[in-house]
Amino acid sequence: MSKDYDIVIVGGGMVGASMACALAHGELRIAVVEAHPLRSHNQPSFDARAIALAEGSRRIFQGLGLWPGLADGVTPIERIHISDRGHFGITHLDCREEGVPALGYVVENRVLGQALASALARYANIHLLCPARLHDLKPAESHIRLHIEQQGERREIRARLLIAADGANSRARELLGLQARHWEYGQTAVISTVQAEADHRRIAYERFTDSGPLALLPLSDKRCSLVYTVRDQQVDELLGLDDETFLQRLQQRFGYRLGRFLRTAPCHAYPLRLMRLPQVVAPRAVVIGNAAHALHPVAGQGFNLGIRDVAMLAERLLDAHRQGRDLGEPALLQDYQDSRRADYRRAFAFTDGLARLFSNPLPPLRLARSQGLLLTDLLPPVKHRLARQAMGLAGRLPRLARGLPL
Ligand SMILES: Cc1cc2nc3c(=O)[nH]c(=O)nc-3n(C[C@H](O)[C@H](O)[C@H](O)COP(=O)(O)OP(=O)(O)OC[C@H]3O[C@@H](n4cnc5c(N)ncnc54)[C@H](O)[C@@H]3O)c2cc1C
Numbered sequence: 001m002s003k004d005y006d007i008v009i010v011g012g013g014m015v016g017a018s019m020a021c022a023l024a025h026g027e028l029r030i031a032v033v034e035a036h037p038l039r040s041h042n043q044p045s046f047d048a049r050a051i052a053l054a055e056g057s058r059r060i061f062q063g064l065g066l067w068p069g070l071a072d073g074v075t076p077i078e079r080i081h082i083s084d085r086g087h088f089g090i091t092h093l094d095c096r097e098e099g100v101p102a103l104g105y106v107v108e109n110r111v112l113g114q115a116l117a118s119a120l121a122r123y124a125n126i127h128l129l130c131p132a133r134l135h136d137l138k139p140a141e142s143h144i145r146l147h148i149e150q151q152g153e154r155r156e157i158r159a160r161l162l163i164a165a166d167g168a169n170s171r172a173r174e175l176l177g178l179q180a181r182h183w184e185y186g187q188t189a190v191i192s193t194v195q196a197e198a199d200h201r202r203i204a205y206e207r208f209t210d211s212g213p214l215a216l217l218p219l220s221d222k223r224c225s226l227v228y229t230v231r232d233q234q235v236d237e238l239l240g241l242d243d244e245t246f247l248q249r250l251q252q253r254f255g256y257r258l259g260r261f262l263r264t265a266p267c268h269a270y271p272l273r274l275m276r277l278p279q280v281v282a283p284r285a286v287v288i289g290n291a292a293h294a295l296h297p298v299a300g301q302g303f304n305l306g307i308r309d310v311a312m313l314a315e316r317l318l319d320a321h322r323q324g325r326d327l328g329e330p331a332l333l334q335d336y337q338d339s340r341r342a343d344y345r346r347a348f349a350f351t352d353g354l355a356r357l358f359s360n361p362l363p364p365l366r367l368a369r370s371q372g373l374l375l376t377d378l379l380p381p382v383k384h385r386l387a388r389q390a391m392g393l394a395g396r397l398p399r400l401a402r403g404l405p406l
Contacts, residue, residue: 013045015289016165046113050225056392076102197259311398
């Protein structure tokens with residue numbers, strides 16, 4: 001016997017769980033198929049990282065009623081300080097110049113995971129199948145059939161629509177036959193949480209170095225979340241360092257703006273690649289979040305792009321449901337895909353452009369980017385555009401990001 005739902009979301013990580021919470025506002029029957037228990041330590045989405053949530057993403061969480069459960073666990077970013085190691089160019093973004101209380105908010109993934117897990121449990125129309133894995137799928141005329149494995153047993157579920165949010169190595173994407181295009185950066189992000197002597201004063205630092213960008217995001221108790229990008233061949237050596245030598249290495253790269261670095265938590269490595277899909281929809285299916293796009297973490301855009309997928313897709317699906325339309329209708333899915341193209345293009349151009357420009361050692365380019373940073377600092381309209389992109393407020397926004405209800 002197969003069980004029927006309106007929508008099945010495969011992947012209950014940051015994007016999939018947010019998607020379920022957004023759709024729960026309608027009267028839809030929703031299943032979330034997630035491979036790892038949401039509160040477990042090996043949950044790959046809610047791991048030791050912290051992410052910078054843009055102001056636009058805060059508005060989306062606010063509209064979904066999730067912000068009150070998160071607000072105590074986030075640290076506002078009031079300024080962003082951008083510099084190029086060994087060169088003169090520096091620029092600052094400041095929330096006061098943009099007329100907002102904060103440019104963004106840093107949240108530890110585990111904190112976000114707890115808030116989303118609690119929210120999912122509150123909705124009677126969300127059925128969490130976990131731990132469970134997608135194994136196979138078959139689209140048909142009026143529904144899509146999914147084969148999942150739960151507690152060692154295979155079972156079948158059916159839905160009008162599949163939303164694939166199962167991350168960069170998406171099994172759903174593969175089964176749907178959607179081809180991904182990949183570009184390797186040859187860089188790996190090493191992340192940790194570090195403690196410095198001086199208070200970060202709610203400033204986020206983005207420092208470009210010859211091996212890749214280095215970011216320090218403000219956390220509570222003078223802690224900072226570190227994203228230290230290095231070339232792939234440097235990773236093993238960096239991960240093998242004892243804490244003291246690691247902190248000395250970090251100090252050389254970052255300088256003394258936060259005084260001496262005193263402590264570090266264990267490091268974790270994430271190889272970096274750009275991945276995009278020419279098509280994010282297939283018969284009775286749509287792919288969102290990291291299953292649809294993977295970006296360089298410079299400028300913290302990945303999840304922010306994914307949560308805008310969530311807001312835009314929820315808006316389209318709930319409108320269609322109110323109008324009594326079929327949620328898997330090809331025109332509806334095509335319309336969603338078209339609505340996301342410009343945002344994807346901007347996010348790819350922004351992050352990929354920064355990652356490549358600032359990793360290029362050619363002297364004329366180094367000079368041009370130092371001048372570029374300086375000019376950005378001096379030209380308010382240029383700075384304002386950079387800030388809007390960083391805050392997730394550029395281009396055509398979903399209703400939730402404009403402060404409107406779903
Ligand atoms: C170092 C680093 C720093 C970053 N910093 C930022 C930042 O500051 N700001 C920002 O916006 N973004 C940032 N990102 C990007 C952000 O982490 C991703 O965009 C986000 O994790 C994507 O979430 P997701 O839910 O789409 O995918 P994932 O987090 O990969 O979650 C996928 C989920 O699907 C489940 N799953 C997988 N396969 C199956 C299956 N077959 N069946 C059932 N379930 C399955 C997994 O268990 C997991 O829970 C950063 C990324 C990195 C690597």
